[in-house]
Amino acid sequence: MTTGFAAIPNSARYWITGARCPASLITCLSPDYKIDDGLARVDLLIEDGAISAIEPGWWPPTQDHNGEIDSFYHLDGGILLPRLVDIHVHLDKGHIWPRRRNPDGTFMGALDNVMADREANWTAEDVRARMEFGLRCAYAHGTAAMRTHIDSLGKQIEISWPVLAELRAEWAGCIVLQATPLFGIQFALDAAHMQAVTRAVRTHGDGIFGCVSYMIPELDKALDIVFRTAIENGFDLDFHVDETNDPAARSLEHIAEAALRHRFAGRILAGHCCSLAVQAPQDEARIIAKVKEAGIAVVSLPMCNMYLQDRQAERTPRWRGVTALHELKAAGVEVMIASDNTRDPFYAYGDLDLVEVLREGTRILQLDHSGNDWANAVARTPAKIMGHAETGLLSPGGPADLILTRARDWTEFFARPQADRTVLVDGKAIDRSLPDYRELDHLMNRTA
Structure with a gap:
Protein backbone atom coordinates (compact mmCIF):
# COMPACT_ATOMS: atom_id res chain seq x y z
CA MET A 1 0.00 0.00 0.00
CA THR A 2 1.17 3.52 -0.76
CA THR A 3 0.47 6.56 1.39
CA GLY A 4 0.87 10.28 1.03
CA PHE A 5 2.08 11.37 -2.38
CA ALA A 6 4.08 8.31 -3.31
CA ALA A 7 4.02 7.19 -6.91
CA ILE A 8 0.71 6.24 -8.47
CA PRO A 9 0.72 2.42 -8.78
CA ASN A 10 2.20 1.28 -12.07
CA SER A 11 -0.68 -1.04 -12.71
CA ALA A 12 -3.60 -1.28 -15.10
CA ARG A 13 -5.84 -1.85 -12.07
CA TYR A 14 -5.60 -0.04 -8.75
CA TRP A 15 -7.70 1.70 -6.10
CA ILE A 16 -7.58 5.33 -5.03
CA THR A 17 -8.85 5.22 -1.46
CA GLY A 18 -9.55 7.74 1.28
CA ALA A 19 -10.52 10.56 -1.08
CA ARG A 20 -12.98 13.41 -0.77
CA CYS A 21 -14.74 14.71 -3.89
CA PRO A 22 -17.39 17.39 -4.50
CA ALA A 23 -20.65 15.50 -4.32
CA SER A 24 -22.07 17.63 -7.14
CA LEU A 25 -19.51 16.08 -9.52
CA ILE A 26 -20.33 12.42 -8.78
CA THR A 27 -22.91 10.83 -11.07
CA CYS A 28 -23.61 7.75 -8.93
CA LEU A 29 -24.20 9.42 -5.56
CA SER A 30 -26.38 7.55 -3.07
CA PRO A 31 -27.34 7.88 0.63
CA ASP A 32 -24.46 5.52 1.46
CA TYR A 33 -21.90 8.28 0.93
CA LYS A 34 -20.77 10.35 3.90
CA ILE A 35 -20.81 14.03 2.87
CA ASP A 36 -19.31 16.97 4.76
CA ASP A 37 -19.34 20.53 3.35
CA GLY A 38 -20.37 19.15 0.00
CA LEU A 39 -17.43 16.71 -0.11
CA ALA A 40 -18.25 13.01 -0.36
CA ARG A 41 -15.89 10.31 0.89
CA VAL A 42 -15.10 8.02 -2.02
CA ASP A 43 -12.93 5.15 -3.19
CA LEU A 44 -12.30 4.75 -6.91
CA LEU A 45 -11.28 1.65 -8.82
CA ILE A 46 -9.13 2.51 -11.84
CA GLU A 47 -8.93 -0.05 -14.62
CA ASP A 48 -7.28 0.40 -18.00
CA GLY A 49 -7.39 4.18 -17.80
CA ALA A 50 -11.04 4.44 -16.80
CA ILE A 51 -12.98 4.73 -13.55
CA SER A 52 -14.34 1.23 -13.22
CA ALA A 53 -16.18 1.81 -9.94
CA ILE A 54 -16.94 4.53 -7.40
CA GLU A 55 -17.81 3.39 -3.90
CA PRO A 56 -18.42 5.07 -0.55
CA GLY A 57 -15.05 5.64 1.09
CA TRP A 58 -13.82 3.26 3.78
CA TRP A 59 -11.36 4.75 6.26
CA PRO A 60 -8.85 3.61 7.29
CA PRO A 61 -8.27 1.10 4.48
CA THR A 62 -7.71 -1.91 6.70
CA GLN A 63 -9.16 -4.41 4.25
CA ASP A 64 -9.27 -4.88 0.53
CA HIS A 65 -12.37 -4.32 -1.60
CA ASN A 66 -14.46 -7.42 -2.26
CA GLY A 67 -11.69 -9.69 -1.06
CA GLU A 68 -9.42 -8.69 -3.95
CA ILE A 69 -5.84 -7.57 -3.38
CA ASP A 70 -4.88 -4.71 -5.68
CA SER A 71 -2.50 -1.81 -5.69
CA PHE A 72 -3.67 1.10 -3.56
CA TYR A 73 -3.08 4.81 -3.52
CA HIS A 74 -4.39 6.18 -0.23
CA LEU A 75 -5.18 9.89 -0.45
CA ASP A 76 -5.58 10.25 3.33
CA GLY A 77 -8.67 12.43 3.08
CA GLY A 78 -7.36 14.62 0.27
CA ILE A 79 -9.72 16.33 -2.19
CA LEU A 80 -9.97 14.64 -5.57
CA LEU A 81 -11.39 16.44 -8.61
CA PRO A 82 -11.98 15.48 -12.22
CA ARG A 83 -9.78 17.36 -14.65
CA MET A 386 -19.05 22.76 -24.68
CA GLY A 387 -21.01 19.66 -25.63
CA HIS A 388 -18.69 17.32 -23.72
CA ALA A 389 -20.97 16.28 -20.88
CA GLU A 390 -18.76 13.29 -19.99
CA THR A 391 -15.93 15.65 -18.97
CA GLY A 392 -15.65 17.34 -15.59
CA LEU A 393 -17.38 14.49 -13.77
CA LEU A 394 -16.62 11.40 -11.74
CA SER A 395 -18.62 8.66 -13.38
CA PRO A 396 -18.30 4.86 -13.52
CA GLY A 397 -17.02 4.07 -16.97
CA GLY A 398 -15.69 7.60 -17.44
CA PRO A 399 -12.04 8.48 -17.99
CA ALA A 400 -9.66 8.38 -15.04
CA ASP A 401 -8.70 12.02 -15.65
CA LEU A 402 -8.22 13.35 -12.14
CA ILE A 403 -6.59 15.97 -9.95
CA LEU A 404 -5.37 14.67 -6.58
CA THR A 405 -4.58 17.09 -3.74
CA ARG A 406 -3.47 16.86 -0.12
CA ALA A 407 -6.09 19.39 1.01
CA ARG A 408 -8.70 17.70 3.20
CA ASP A 409 -11.35 20.43 3.18
CA TRP A 410 -12.14 23.62 1.33
CA THR A 411 -10.20 25.90 3.68
CA GLU A 412 -7.05 23.84 3.16
CA PHE A 413 -7.76 23.70 -0.56
CA PHE A 414 -8.14 27.46 -0.95
CA ALA A 415 -5.43 28.47 1.53
CA ARG A 416 -2.61 27.17 -0.69
CA PRO A 417 -2.09 26.98 -4.46
CA GLN A 418 -1.99 23.14 -4.39
CA ALA A 419 1.32 23.23 -6.21
CA ASP A 420 1.96 19.62 -5.15
CA ARG A 421 -1.17 18.27 -6.85
CA THR A 422 -0.97 15.15 -8.98
CA VAL A 423 -2.74 15.07 -12.34
CA LEU A 424 -3.85 11.79 -13.87
CA VAL A 425 -4.72 11.31 -17.54
CA ASP A 426 -6.11 7.89 -18.40
CA GLY A 427 -5.17 6.79 -14.90
CA LYS A 428 -1.48 7.67 -15.19
CA ALA A 429 0.34 10.58 -13.59
CA ILE A 430 1.54 13.17 -16.11
CA ASP A 431 4.69 15.27 -15.96
CA ARG A 432 3.54 18.52 -14.35
CA SER A 433 6.65 20.51 -15.26
CA LEU A 434 5.64 23.95 -16.49
CA PRO A 435 7.27 25.49 -19.57
CA ASP A 436 9.92 28.13 -18.90
CA TYR A 437 9.05 31.67 -19.99
CA ARG A 438 12.51 31.87 -21.54
CA GLU A 439 11.21 29.62 -24.31
CA LEU A 440 9.33 32.65 -25.65
CA ASP A 441 12.20 35.13 -25.40
CA HIS A 442 12.97 34.88 -29.11
CA LEU A 443 9.49 36.34 -29.78
CA MET A 444 9.88 39.22 -27.35
CA ASN A 445 12.63 41.19 -29.09
CA ARG A 446 15.12 40.68 -26.29
CA THR A 447 18.12 38.46 -25.71
CA ALA A 448 17.69 35.23 -23.81
Whole structure:
Protein backbone atom coordinates (compact mmCIF):
# COMPACT_ATOMS: atom_id res chain seq x y z
CA MET A 1 0.00 0.00 0.00
CA THR A 2 1.17 3.52 -0.76
CA THR A 3 0.47 6.56 1.39
CA GLY A 4 0.87 10.28 1.03
CA PHE A 5 2.08 11.37 -2.38
CA ALA A 6 4.08 8.31 -3.31
CA ALA A 7 4.02 7.19 -6.91
CA ILE A 8 0.71 6.24 -8.47
CA PRO A 9 0.72 2.42 -8.78
CA ASN A 10 2.20 1.28 -12.07
CA SER A 11 -0.68 -1.04 -12.71
CA ALA A 12 -3.60 -1.28 -15.10
CA ARG A 13 -5.84 -1.85 -12.07
CA TYR A 14 -5.60 -0.04 -8.75
CA TRP A 15 -7.70 1.70 -6.10
CA ILE A 16 -7.58 5.33 -5.03
CA THR A 17 -8.85 5.22 -1.46
CA GLY A 18 -9.55 7.74 1.28
CA ALA A 19 -10.52 10.56 -1.08
CA ARG A 20 -12.98 13.41 -0.77
CA CYS A 21 -14.74 14.71 -3.89
CA PRO A 22 -17.39 17.39 -4.50
CA ALA A 23 -20.65 15.50 -4.32
CA SER A 24 -22.07 17.63 -7.14
CA LEU A 25 -19.51 16.08 -9.52
CA ILE A 26 -20.33 12.42 -8.78
CA THR A 27 -22.91 10.83 -11.07
CA CYS A 28 -23.61 7.75 -8.93
CA LEU A 29 -24.20 9.42 -5.56
CA SER A 30 -26.38 7.55 -3.07
CA PRO A 31 -27.34 7.88 0.63
CA ASP A 32 -24.46 5.52 1.46
CA TYR A 33 -21.90 8.28 0.93
CA LYS A 34 -20.77 10.35 3.90
CA ILE A 35 -20.81 14.03 2.87
CA ASP A 36 -19.31 16.97 4.76
CA ASP A 37 -19.34 20.53 3.35
CA GLY A 38 -20.37 19.15 0.00
CA LEU A 39 -17.43 16.71 -0.11
CA ALA A 40 -18.25 13.01 -0.36
CA ARG A 41 -15.89 10.31 0.89
CA VAL A 42 -15.10 8.02 -2.02
CA ASP A 43 -12.93 5.15 -3.19
CA LEU A 44 -12.30 4.75 -6.91
CA LEU A 45 -11.28 1.65 -8.82
CA ILE A 46 -9.13 2.51 -11.84
CA GLU A 47 -8.93 -0.05 -14.62
CA ASP A 48 -7.28 0.40 -18.00
CA GLY A 49 -7.39 4.18 -17.80
CA ALA A 50 -11.04 4.44 -16.80
CA ILE A 51 -12.98 4.73 -13.55
CA SER A 52 -14.34 1.23 -13.22
CA ALA A 53 -16.18 1.81 -9.94
CA ILE A 54 -16.94 4.53 -7.40
CA GLU A 55 -17.81 3.39 -3.90
CA PRO A 56 -18.42 5.07 -0.55
CA GLY A 57 -15.05 5.64 1.09
CA TRP A 58 -13.82 3.26 3.78
CA TRP A 59 -11.36 4.75 6.26
CA PRO A 60 -8.85 3.61 7.29
CA PRO A 61 -8.27 1.10 4.48
CA THR A 62 -7.71 -1.91 6.70
CA GLN A 63 -9.16 -4.41 4.25
CA ASP A 64 -9.27 -4.88 0.53
CA HIS A 65 -12.37 -4.32 -1.60
CA ASN A 66 -14.46 -7.42 -2.26
CA GLY A 67 -11.69 -9.69 -1.06
CA GLU A 68 -9.42 -8.69 -3.95
CA ILE A 69 -5.84 -7.57 -3.38
CA ASP A 70 -4.88 -4.71 -5.68
CA SER A 71 -2.50 -1.81 -5.69
CA PHE A 72 -3.67 1.10 -3.56
CA TYR A 73 -3.08 4.81 -3.52
CA HIS A 74 -4.39 6.18 -0.23
CA LEU A 75 -5.18 9.89 -0.45
CA ASP A 76 -5.58 10.25 3.33
CA GLY A 77 -8.67 12.43 3.08
CA GLY A 78 -7.36 14.62 0.27
CA ILE A 79 -9.72 16.33 -2.19
CA LEU A 80 -9.97 14.64 -5.57
CA LEU A 81 -11.39 16.44 -8.61
CA PRO A 82 -11.98 15.48 -12.22
CA ARG A 83 -9.78 17.36 -14.65
CA LEU A 84 -11.36 20.78 -15.13
CA VAL A 85 -12.91 22.75 -18.00
CA ASP A 86 -11.89 26.31 -18.97
CA ILE A 87 -14.60 27.72 -21.21
CA HIS A 88 -13.29 31.25 -21.82
CA VAL A 89 -9.62 31.86 -22.63
CA HIS A 90 -7.55 33.79 -25.18
CA LEU A 91 -4.67 31.55 -26.23
CA ASP A 92 -3.82 33.76 -29.20
CA LYS A 93 -3.25 36.82 -27.00
CA GLY A 94 -1.33 35.02 -24.27
CA HIS A 95 2.19 35.94 -23.10
CA ILE A 96 2.71 39.11 -25.13
CA TRP A 97 3.16 41.24 -21.99
CA PRO A 98 7.00 41.40 -22.22
CA ARG A 99 6.79 43.11 -25.61
CA ARG A 100 3.44 44.93 -25.29
CA ARG A 101 2.32 46.05 -21.84
CA ASN A 102 -0.76 47.92 -20.75
CA PRO A 103 0.53 51.42 -19.94
CA ASP A 104 -2.27 52.37 -17.53
CA GLY A 105 -4.02 49.09 -16.71
CA THR A 106 -7.32 50.21 -18.25
CA PHE A 107 -9.61 48.36 -20.64
CA MET A 108 -8.88 50.81 -23.46
CA GLY A 109 -5.16 50.53 -22.75
CA ALA A 110 -5.49 46.78 -23.17
CA LEU A 111 -7.56 47.05 -26.35
CA ASP A 112 -5.23 49.51 -28.04
CA ASN A 113 -2.03 47.64 -27.20
CA VAL A 114 -3.31 44.21 -28.20
CA MET A 115 -4.41 45.72 -31.51
CA ALA A 116 -0.95 47.21 -32.05
CA ASP A 117 0.79 43.97 -31.15
CA ARG A 118 -1.49 41.96 -33.40
CA GLU A 119 -0.74 44.13 -36.40
CA ALA A 120 3.00 44.07 -35.78
CA ASN A 121 3.75 40.57 -34.58
CA TRP A 122 1.03 37.94 -34.98
CA THR A 123 2.50 35.66 -37.60
CA ALA A 124 1.56 31.99 -37.71
CA GLU A 125 4.86 31.13 -35.99
CA ASP A 126 4.27 33.66 -33.22
CA VAL A 127 0.66 32.66 -32.60
CA ARG A 128 1.46 28.95 -32.61
CA ALA A 129 4.33 29.26 -30.14
CA ARG A 130 2.33 31.29 -27.65
CA MET A 131 -0.82 29.19 -27.98
CA GLU A 132 1.11 25.99 -27.48
CA PHE A 133 2.86 27.47 -24.45
CA GLY A 134 -0.55 28.19 -22.93
CA LEU A 135 -1.81 24.68 -23.69
CA ARG A 136 1.22 23.18 -21.97
CA CYS A 137 0.53 25.28 -18.87
CA ALA A 138 -3.15 24.34 -18.78
CA TYR A 139 -2.42 20.65 -19.26
CA ALA A 140 0.15 20.59 -16.46
CA HIS A 141 -2.34 22.24 -14.09
CA GLY A 142 -5.08 19.72 -14.85
CA THR A 143 -7.29 21.18 -17.60
CA ALA A 144 -9.19 18.66 -19.71
CA ALA A 145 -11.02 20.99 -22.11
CA MET A 146 -10.99 24.65 -23.07
CA ARG A 147 -12.60 27.10 -25.44
CA THR A 148 -10.40 29.85 -26.81
CA HIS A 149 -11.46 33.03 -28.56
CA ILE A 150 -9.60 33.76 -31.80
CA ASP A 151 -9.15 37.39 -32.84
CA SER A 152 -10.81 37.44 -36.27
CA LEU A 153 -10.17 40.67 -38.09
CA GLY A 154 -8.56 41.27 -41.48
CA LYS A 155 -5.47 39.22 -42.27
CA GLN A 156 -5.55 37.55 -38.87
CA ILE A 157 -8.45 35.36 -39.92
CA GLU A 158 -6.29 33.51 -42.43
CA ILE A 159 -3.33 33.34 -40.02
CA SER A 160 -4.80 32.17 -36.72
CA TRP A 161 -7.58 29.74 -37.67
CA PRO A 162 -5.35 27.22 -39.48
CA VAL A 163 -2.96 27.32 -36.50
CA LEU A 164 -5.89 26.62 -34.18
CA ALA A 165 -6.94 23.62 -36.28
CA GLU A 166 -3.42 22.20 -36.23
CA LEU A 167 -3.09 22.55 -32.48
CA ARG A 168 -6.51 21.03 -31.85
CA ALA A 169 -5.44 17.93 -33.78
CA GLU A 170 -2.03 17.74 -32.12
CA TRP A 171 -3.49 18.04 -28.61
CA ALA A 172 -6.29 15.54 -29.14
CA GLY A 173 -6.27 13.08 -26.26
CA CYS A 174 -4.69 15.64 -23.95
CA ILE A 175 -6.99 18.68 -24.10
CA VAL A 176 -10.28 19.09 -25.93
CA LEU A 177 -9.78 22.43 -27.71
CA GLN A 178 -12.64 24.51 -29.09
CA ALA A 179 -12.51 27.94 -30.67
CA THR A 180 -14.86 30.83 -31.37
CA PRO A 181 -14.21 34.04 -33.35
CA LEU A 182 -13.75 37.40 -31.69
CA PHE A 183 -14.52 40.73 -33.35
CA GLY A 184 -16.48 43.84 -32.50
CA ILE A 185 -20.23 43.69 -33.11
CA GLN A 186 -20.03 46.56 -35.61
CA PHE A 187 -18.16 44.28 -38.03
CA ALA A 188 -21.26 42.10 -38.28
CA LEU A 189 -22.61 44.87 -40.54
CA ASP A 190 -19.77 44.21 -43.01
CA ALA A 191 -20.92 41.41 -45.31
CA ALA A 192 -17.42 40.62 -46.58
CA HIS A 193 -16.10 40.29 -43.04
CA MET A 194 -18.94 38.01 -42.00
CA GLN A 195 -18.35 35.80 -45.03
CA ALA A 196 -14.64 35.50 -44.21
CA VAL A 197 -15.22 34.64 -40.55
CA THR A 198 -18.03 32.22 -41.33
CA ARG A 199 -15.83 30.47 -43.87
CA ALA A 200 -13.01 30.18 -41.29
CA VAL A 201 -15.31 28.72 -38.66
CA ARG A 202 -16.84 26.26 -41.13
CA THR A 203 -13.38 25.19 -42.32
CA HIS A 204 -11.36 25.18 -39.11
CA GLY A 205 -13.79 25.73 -36.24
CA ASP A 206 -16.05 23.80 -33.92
CA GLY A 207 -19.48 25.12 -34.83
CA ILE A 208 -19.30 28.12 -32.49
CA PHE A 209 -19.70 31.72 -33.61
CA GLY A 210 -19.52 34.93 -31.62
CA CYS A 211 -18.36 38.48 -31.19
CA VAL A 212 -17.95 41.30 -28.69
CA SER A 213 -21.34 42.90 -28.01
CA TYR A 214 -21.68 46.46 -26.75
CA MET A 215 -24.03 49.35 -27.24
CA ILE A 216 -23.90 50.70 -30.77
CA PRO A 217 -26.83 52.39 -32.57
CA GLU A 218 -27.20 49.43 -34.94
CA LEU A 219 -26.94 46.78 -32.21
CA ASP A 220 -30.20 44.99 -32.89
CA LYS A 221 -29.56 44.95 -36.64
CA ALA A 222 -26.06 43.56 -36.09
CA LEU A 223 -27.32 40.94 -33.64
CA ASP A 224 -29.95 39.83 -36.15
CA ILE A 225 -27.16 39.22 -38.66
CA VAL A 226 -25.15 37.21 -36.12
CA PHE A 227 -28.15 35.10 -35.14
CA ARG A 228 -29.16 34.50 -38.76
CA THR A 229 -25.58 33.43 -39.53
CA ALA A 230 -25.64 31.00 -36.62
CA ILE A 231 -29.02 29.55 -37.61
CA GLU A 232 -28.08 29.15 -41.29
CA ASN A 233 -24.84 27.35 -40.38
CA GLY A 234 -25.93 25.42 -37.31
CA PHE A 235 -23.57 27.36 -35.03
CA ASP A 236 -23.79 27.86 -31.28
CA LEU A 237 -23.05 31.40 -30.06
CA ASP A 238 -20.50 32.83 -27.64
CA PHE A 239 -20.47 36.56 -26.83
CA HIS A 240 -18.24 38.95 -24.92
CA VAL A 241 -20.81 41.20 -23.25
CA ASP A 242 -20.88 44.60 -21.50
CA GLU A 243 -17.32 44.56 -20.15
CA THR A 244 -17.81 47.90 -18.40
CA ASN A 245 -19.22 49.46 -15.23
CA ASP A 246 -21.54 51.73 -17.23
CA PRO A 247 -25.17 50.87 -16.29
CA ALA A 248 -26.26 52.14 -19.71
CA ALA A 249 -24.50 49.09 -21.22
CA ARG A 250 -27.32 46.59 -21.62
CA SER A 251 -26.38 44.58 -24.68
CA LEU A 252 -26.98 41.40 -22.65
CA GLU A 253 -30.68 42.29 -22.68
CA HIS A 254 -30.55 42.87 -26.43
CA ILE A 255 -28.89 39.46 -26.95
CA ALA A 256 -31.63 37.78 -24.91
CA GLU A 257 -34.30 39.58 -26.91
CA ALA A 258 -32.63 38.58 -30.18
CA ALA A 259 -32.48 34.93 -29.07
CA LEU A 260 -36.19 35.00 -28.30
CA ARG A 261 -37.00 36.90 -31.48
CA HIS A 262 -35.20 34.30 -33.60
CA ARG A 263 -36.37 31.34 -31.50
CA PHE A 264 -32.72 30.33 -31.36
CA ALA A 265 -32.35 26.65 -30.47
CA GLY A 266 -28.56 26.46 -30.12
CA ARG A 267 -26.44 27.11 -27.05
CA ILE A 268 -25.61 30.72 -26.14
CA LEU A 269 -22.81 31.69 -23.76
CA ALA A 270 -22.34 35.27 -22.54
CA GLY A 271 -19.03 36.22 -20.97
CA HIS A 272 -18.23 39.06 -18.55
CA CYS A 273 -21.63 40.82 -18.31
CA CYS A 274 -19.98 43.23 -15.85
CA SER A 275 -22.51 46.05 -16.12
CA LEU A 276 -25.30 43.75 -14.95
CA ALA A 277 -23.94 44.13 -11.42
CA VAL A 278 -24.40 47.93 -11.44
CA GLN A 279 -28.01 48.00 -12.66
CA ALA A 280 -30.87 49.21 -10.50
CA PRO A 281 -32.48 46.18 -8.81
CA GLN A 282 -35.59 46.22 -11.00
CA ASP A 283 -33.49 46.45 -14.17
CA GLU A 284 -31.20 43.66 -13.04
CA ALA A 285 -34.17 41.40 -12.29
CA ARG A 286 -35.78 42.13 -15.68
CA ILE A 287 -32.57 41.39 -17.60
CA ILE A 288 -31.88 38.19 -15.66
CA ALA A 289 -35.43 36.97 -16.34
CA LYS A 290 -34.89 37.47 -20.08
CA VAL A 291 -31.51 35.71 -19.92
CA LYS A 292 -33.15 32.73 -18.24
CA GLU A 293 -36.03 32.66 -20.73
CA ALA A 294 -33.60 32.79 -23.66
CA GLY A 295 -31.54 29.92 -22.25
CA ILE A 296 -28.33 31.94 -22.09
CA ALA A 297 -25.50 30.66 -19.89
CA VAL A 298 -23.11 33.15 -18.26
CA VAL A 299 -19.40 32.90 -17.50
CA SER A 300 -17.68 35.36 -15.17
CA LEU A 301 -13.97 36.06 -15.46
CA PRO A 302 -13.18 37.16 -11.91
CA MET A 303 -9.43 37.67 -12.03
CA CYS A 304 -9.30 39.61 -15.29
CA ASN A 305 -12.38 41.69 -14.53
CA MET A 306 -11.09 42.67 -11.09
CA TYR A 307 -7.81 43.67 -12.75
CA LEU A 308 -9.38 45.92 -15.40
CA GLN A 309 -12.70 47.20 -14.15
CA ASP A 310 -13.10 50.46 -12.21
CA ARG A 311 -9.42 51.28 -12.60
CA GLN A 312 -8.61 54.97 -12.37
CA ALA A 313 -5.24 56.53 -11.74
CA GLU A 314 -4.47 57.19 -8.06
CA ARG A 315 -7.91 56.01 -6.98
CA THR A 316 -8.90 52.87 -5.11
CA PRO A 317 -11.40 50.77 -7.10
CA ARG A 318 -14.92 50.72 -5.68
CA TRP A 319 -16.15 47.38 -7.03
CA ARG A 320 -14.78 43.99 -8.02
CA GLY A 321 -15.76 44.07 -11.68
CA VAL A 322 -17.68 40.78 -11.69
CA THR A 323 -21.24 40.14 -12.79
CA ALA A 324 -24.30 39.31 -10.65
CA LEU A 325 -23.40 35.63 -10.55
CA HIS A 326 -25.31 34.73 -7.39
CA GLU A 327 -28.49 36.31 -8.70
CA LEU A 328 -28.13 34.61 -12.08
CA LYS A 329 -27.64 31.23 -10.44
CA ALA A 330 -30.60 31.77 -8.10
CA ALA A 331 -32.76 32.45 -11.16
CA GLY A 332 -31.76 29.14 -12.72
CA VAL A 333 -29.20 30.46 -15.21
CA GLU A 334 -26.24 28.16 -15.79
CA VAL A 335 -23.15 29.97 -14.47
CA MET A 336 -19.41 29.39 -14.73
CA ILE A 337 -16.06 31.01 -14.05
CA ALA A 338 -12.97 30.81 -16.26
CA SER A 339 -9.41 32.04 -16.79
CA ASP A 340 -9.77 34.64 -19.58
CA ASN A 341 -6.47 36.33 -20.49
CA THR A 342 -2.94 35.34 -19.53
CA ARG A 343 0.07 37.68 -19.34
CA ASP A 344 -1.21 40.15 -21.91
CA PRO A 345 -2.50 43.74 -21.72
CA PHE A 346 -5.93 42.56 -20.56
CA TYR A 347 -4.47 40.67 -17.60
CA ALA A 348 -0.81 40.81 -16.65
CA TYR A 349 -0.88 37.59 -14.64
CA GLY A 350 -2.49 34.15 -14.69
CA ASP A 351 -1.32 30.74 -15.86
CA LEU A 352 -4.47 28.99 -17.16
CA ASP A 353 -4.74 27.21 -13.80
CA LEU A 354 -8.38 26.50 -12.98
CA VAL A 355 -7.53 25.59 -9.40
CA GLU A 356 -6.31 29.19 -9.06
CA VAL A 357 -9.44 30.45 -10.82
CA LEU A 358 -11.69 28.53 -8.42
CA ARG A 359 -9.70 29.74 -5.43
CA GLU A 360 -9.63 33.39 -6.46
CA GLY A 361 -13.18 33.27 -7.79
CA THR A 362 -14.34 32.00 -4.40
CA ARG A 363 -12.71 35.00 -2.72
CA ILE A 364 -13.70 37.65 -5.26
CA LEU A 365 -17.29 36.47 -5.73
CA GLN A 366 -17.74 35.28 -2.12
CA LEU A 367 -18.85 31.83 -3.21
CA ASP A 368 -17.90 30.24 0.11
CA HIS A 369 -21.19 30.87 1.95
CA SER A 370 -23.59 30.22 -0.91
CA GLY A 371 -23.79 26.47 -1.42
CA ASN A 372 -21.38 23.61 -1.87
CA ASP A 373 -21.66 23.07 -5.62
CA TRP A 374 -19.48 25.85 -7.03
CA ALA A 375 -16.92 23.33 -8.28
CA ASN A 376 -19.50 22.76 -11.05
CA ALA A 377 -18.54 26.19 -12.39
CA VAL A 378 -15.13 24.92 -13.58
CA ALA A 379 -16.15 21.36 -14.36
CA ARG A 380 -19.62 19.97 -14.97
CA THR A 381 -21.35 23.10 -16.26
CA PRO A 382 -18.76 24.32 -18.81
CA ALA A 383 -18.33 20.75 -20.05
CA LYS A 384 -22.06 20.61 -20.75
CA ILE A 385 -21.99 23.97 -22.57
CA MET A 386 -19.05 22.76 -24.68
CA GLY A 387 -21.01 19.66 -25.63
CA HIS A 388 -18.69 17.32 -23.72
CA ALA A 389 -20.97 16.28 -20.88
CA GLU A 390 -18.76 13.29 -19.99
CA THR A 391 -15.93 15.65 -18.97
CA GLY A 392 -15.65 17.34 -15.59
CA LEU A 393 -17.38 14.49 -13.77
CA LEU A 394 -16.62 11.40 -11.74
CA SER A 395 -18.62 8.66 -13.38
CA PRO A 396 -18.30 4.86 -13.52
CA GLY A 397 -17.02 4.07 -16.97
CA GLY A 398 -15.69 7.60 -17.44
CA PRO A 399 -12.04 8.48 -17.99
CA ALA A 400 -9.66 8.38 -15.04
CA ASP A 401 -8.70 12.02 -15.65
CA LEU A 402 -8.22 13.35 -12.14
CA ILE A 403 -6.59 15.97 -9.95
CA LEU A 404 -5.37 14.67 -6.58
CA THR A 405 -4.58 17.09 -3.74
CA ARG A 406 -3.47 16.86 -0.12
CA ALA A 407 -6.09 19.39 1.01
CA ARG A 408 -8.70 17.70 3.20
CA ASP A 409 -11.35 20.43 3.18
CA TRP A 410 -12.14 23.62 1.33
CA THR A 411 -10.20 25.90 3.68
CA GLU A 412 -7.05 23.84 3.16
CA PHE A 413 -7.76 23.70 -0.56
CA PHE A 414 -8.14 27.46 -0.95
CA ALA A 415 -5.43 28.47 1.53
CA ARG A 416 -2.61 27.17 -0.69
CA PRO A 417 -2.09 26.98 -4.46
CA GLN A 418 -1.99 23.14 -4.39
CA ALA A 419 1.32 23.23 -6.21
CA ASP A 420 1.96 19.62 -5.15
CA ARG A 421 -1.17 18.27 -6.85
CA THR A 422 -0.97 15.15 -8.98
CA VAL A 423 -2.74 15.07 -12.34
CA LEU A 424 -3.85 11.79 -13.87
CA VAL A 425 -4.72 11.31 -17.54
CA ASP A 426 -6.11 7.89 -18.40
CA GLY A 427 -5.17 6.79 -14.90
CA LYS A 428 -1.48 7.67 -15.19
CA ALA A 429 0.34 10.58 -13.59
CA ILE A 430 1.54 13.17 -16.11
CA ASP A 431 4.69 15.27 -15.96
CA ARG A 432 3.54 18.52 -14.35
CA SER A 433 6.65 20.51 -15.26
CA LEU A 434 5.64 23.95 -16.49
CA PRO A 435 7.27 25.49 -19.57
CA ASP A 436 9.92 28.13 -18.90
CA TYR A 437 9.05 31.67 -19.99
CA ARG A 438 12.51 31.87 -21.54
CA GLU A 439 11.21 29.62 -24.31
CA LEU A 440 9.33 32.65 -25.65
CA ASP A 441 12.20 35.13 -25.40
CA HIS A 442 12.97 34.88 -29.11
CA LEU A 443 9.49 36.34 -29.78
CA MET A 444 9.88 39.22 -27.35
CA ASN A 445 12.63 41.19 -29.09
CA ARG A 446 15.12 40.68 -26.29
CA THR A 447 18.12 38.46 -25.71
CA ALA A 448 17.69 35.23 -23.81
